[in-house]
Amino acid sequence: xxxxxxxxxxxxxxxxxxxxxxxxxxxxxxxxxxxxxxxxxxxxxxxxxxxxxxxxxxxxxxxxxxxxxxxxxxxxxxxxxxxxxxxxxxxxxxxxxxx
Amino acid sequence: xxxxxxxxxxxxxxxxxxxxxxxxxxxxxxxxxxxxxxxxxxxxxxxxxxxxxxxxxxxxxxxxxxxxxxxxxxxxxxxxxxxxxxxxxxxxxxxxxxxxxxxxxxxxxxxxxxxxxxxxxxxxxxxxxxxxxxxxxxxxxxxxxxxxxxxxxxxxxxxxxxxxxxxxxxxxxxxxxxxxxxxxxxxxxxxxxxxxxxxxxxxxxxxxxxxxxxxxxxxxxxxxxxxxxxxxxxxxxxxxxxxxxxxxxxxxxxxxxxxxxxxxxxxxxxxxxxxxxxxxxxxxxxxxxxxxxxxxxxxxxxxxxxxxxxxxxxxxxxxxxxxxxxxxxxxxxxxxxxxxxxxxxxxxxxxxxxxxxxxxxxxxxxxxxxxxxxxxxxxxxxxxxxxxxxxxxxxxxxxxxxxxxxxxxxxxxxxxxxxxxxxxxxxxxxxxxxxxxxxxxxxxxxxxxxxxxxxxxxxxxxxxxxxxxxxxxxxxxxxxxxxxxxxxxxxxxxxxxxxxxx
Numbered sequence: 001x002x003x004x005x006x007x008x009x010x011x012x013x014x015x016x017x018x019x020x021x022x023x024x025x026x027x028x029x030x031x032x033x034x035x036x037x038x039x040x041x042x043x044x045x046x047x048x049x050x051x052x053x054x055x056x057x058x059x060x061x062x063x064x065x066x067x068x069x070x071x072x073x074x075x076x077x078x079x080x081x082x083x084x085x086x087x088x089x090x091x092x093x094x095x096x097x098x099x
Numbered sequence: 100x101x102x103x104x105x106x107x108x109x110x111x112x113x114x115x116x117x118x119x120x121x122x123x124x125x126x127x128x129x130x131x132x133x134x135x136x137x138x139x140x141x142x143x144x145x146x147x148x149x150x151x152x153x154x155x156x157x158x159x160x161x162x163x164x165x166x167x168x169x170x171x172x173x174x175x176x177x178x179x180x181x182x183x184x185x186x187x188x189x190x191x192x193x194x195x196x197x198x199x200x201x202x203x204x205x206x207x208x209x210x211x212x213x214x215x216x217x218x219x220x221x222x223x224x225x226x227x228x229x230x231x232x233x234x235x236x237x238x239x240x241x242x243x244x245x246x247x248x249x250x251x252x253x254x255x256x257x258x259x260x261x262x263x264x265x266x267x268x269x270x271x272x273x274x275x276x277x278x279x280x281x282x283x284x285x286x287x288x289x290x291x292x293x294x295x296x297x298x299x300x301x302x303x304x305x306x307x308x309x310x311x312x313x314x315x316x317x318x319x320x321x322x323x324x325x326x327x328x329x330x331x332x333x334x335x336x337x338x339x340x341x342x343x344x345x346x347x348x349x350x351x352x353x354x355x356x357x358x359x360x361x362x363x364x365x366x367x368x369x370x371x372x373x374x375x376x377x378x379x380x381x382x383x384x385x386x387x388x389x390x391x392x393x394x395x396x397x398x399x400x401x402x403x404x405x406x407x408x409x410x411x412x413x414x415x416x417x418x419x420x421x422x423x424x425x426x427x428x429x430x431x432x433x434x435x436x437x438x439x440x441x442x443x444x445x446x447x448x449x450x451x452x453x454x455x456x457x458x459x460x461x462x463x464x465x466x467x468x469x470x471x472x473x474x475x476x477x478x479x480x481x482x483x484x485x486x487x488x489x490x491x492x493x494x495x496x497x498x499x500x501x502x503x504x505x506x507x508x509x510x511x512x513x514x515x516x517x518x519x520x521x522x523x524x525x526x527x528x529x530x531x532x533x534x535x536x537x538x539x540x541x542x543x544x545x546x547x548x549x550x551x552x553x554x555x556x557x558x559x560x561x562x563x564x565x566x567x568x569x570x571x572x573x574x575x576x577x578x579x580x581x582x583x584x585x586x587x588x589x590x591x592x593x594x595x596x597x598x599x600x601x
Binding site: 007010014017018021027030031034037038040041044045047048049052053054056057059060063064067070071074075078079081082085086091094095096097 | 237238241242245249252253256259260262263265266267268269272273276277280281283284286287288290291294295296340341344345
């Protein structure tokens, strides 16, 4: 096993996630794409930690997972709030403010 | 290695409780406010703001004793450091948080919203910022950033049934989470290079040059971009105007000052402790961010009709000024120290003048019921005191002596020119042109307030609540002090990080 294999996997996940954030217009799908990026981060951290003999990477990963969970909780609540008020979660259709 | 760890008995690392006391006070007061809300519900309403405000003032006590003690304290193997820089920024954050509480009292409850939780969230965010000032490690930076950001997302979306507030909250959330995810990816690459999350180890690793240049560059660019979002530097500023407009105005004041300052603190720690040995990577990046932020921010601000959106773009332009000294900071250690002092001084003055401007906007918008600049016309007729205050803050933002803003800009120009670098001179020219452009729109607001007629002819006095008056007083005093006796006050903001990170 080489470190490169993990890094390539995580780079691919990162690219897919960034594409999803930029191209998707549905609030929940954008959230899922962000999760993909965070998982790319986790794979990177764990791979580096495993090959570099350092525990800090695993600890960092645990922090990322825990905080991502809190973040998604807030994010889903906000999407739900928007759905209640606007009856739609299409991000291209919420543009009350511009200028 | 894993097996060895299981065999070893766990030994608690020594904890310096004094160094950690401000965070502990914030944590306990924040929990107390939340508990009061849960237990007493509506009955707790008159007390939560008071408890939160007193809690922030109580936080100043351990900060003061730490400052008097004066020694640098290093905790958790260097991941958390309480030094002069950290203490100055912590005091700024706590004071800014206190002013935001003064601005928020009663305001956030208007339109029948639950007010109590707001203060718990605010204290959590302040705690995140206070932690940010001490973080010298990727993990603690990340945790502090999220502790600040997650409550901020909720506070922006505070008006649950107002679609604009919802939209602002969701936009801020999605862009914020995206930015922190990209930043984390950069952090993971930096961790890979250094094999450690400590910023000082990362500096050693990026200087050593064993790692591939592209990985180092990618890591640094991603991390700077993530914090560029937090400080709303162009091209990561697109969220700011919409979020500022949709959020309740005290929250806007909080975002434009406190959370921006926190982003800067992290950026300073990263640049000066983490990446200082590789200026060829971050200097051009910072140069571009600074020049773009000043120019784009000012040009778009010129054609704004809504004062909150104008403040958003003016904030973007001010970010350009604050970040500019970093573009020459890698020149030498002496210039680096000056650049750090210039940015910290600017941050402190900016916090005071911008919060003050928002305090005036909040007071006036109560009467006019609108944030359009045209509705503030003729404010001098019915609110002379507020108009004078606005003149002080706007004049300071524009950089007119003897108000604080001129000293902030002076420090920036001084650093840019002392470096003796052609790029530094070029940036100084860009900054000078932009300072002139900015004067135009700040002055045109003031002209309307002083000279025009009141649009609806209603010249009834504007009531100023005691909390708003104290907020105005705090901001006004700090703005004037820095302008009138800059050398005396600037002793506190002339700090150094390089001695430690070097």
